[in-house]
Amino acid sequence: MNALKMTDSELYKLGIEVLTTKLGKVGVSRFLTINMHAPCTGDYTNERHEWLDKIDKETAVKKKQKDRKKTRNRTRN
Numbered sequence: 118m119n120a121l122k123m124t125d126s127e128l129y130k131l132g133i134e135v136l137t138t139k140l141g142k143v144g145v146s147r148f149l150t151i152n153m154h155a156p157c158t159g160d161y162t163n164e165r166h167e168w169l170d171k172i173d174k175e176t177a178v179k180k181k182q183k184d185r186k187k188t189r190n191r192t193r194n
Contacts (some may be wrong), residue, residue, distance in 0.1 A: 124188050 120128055136145045169177075 124184075124191065 118131075121133070131147065136148060140148060172180075
């Protein structure tokens with residue numbers, strides 16, 4: 118299982134399953150509540166530039182198109 122090849126939905130579902138196994142339903146609920154209200158500790162703008170500055174626009178567009186196609190194919194099956 119490679120998290121980098123999973124869609125966001127697949128990764129989220131797996132994450133919830135793992136958390137439920139370790140924390141139980143109440144623990145997952147509590148964790149998600151804490152996570153929703155936790156203050157942001159990172160600098161999204163700087164982090165975004167760190168990866169965006171390494172990729173050109175054409176490559177980014179092609180990757181997004183490929184990801185969309187992959188997601189559509191998974192939902193049709």
